[in-house]
Amino acid sequence: MDSARTKFTAGSFLLQDEFRNDFGVSIRIGQLIRVGEMIVDGYFGLGIKAMLIRQYAYGYYFYPDSMSFRWYNDEHTPVIKDLVQWYPIIGLGIKLGFGF
Secondary structure: OOOEEEEOOOOOEEEEEEEEEEEEEEEEEEEEEEEOOEEEEEEEEEEEEEEEEEEEEEEEEOOOOOOOEEEOOOOOOOEEEEEEEEEEEEEEEEEEEEOO
C-alpha cells in the first residue's frame, strides 16, 4: 500500500506506506468420497496466521480532503513502526469433482 490515507485513532487521517507479509500454518482433516462419476471432498481445518506489518508514517491530515497536512519530522522522513498481529485460521469446505 503506497501513499494511502487511513483513519487514525485521534480522528485525523494518516498518510503512510505499508508493507505486509503473511505467514501461517494450518491442519486440515477431511474425507474424500467417490459417488459414481463424482468425487466429493469435505474438510475442516484449524491454524494460526502471523501478519508482519511495516508502516512508514509521514504525517497526517485533520480532515480527509483538507490541505492542512502536518509532517511528523521536519526533514520529511517517515516514522517507522513494525507490527506483528496474530489471527486464527478456520477452514471449512466442500469440493465437487468428476473422476475419470
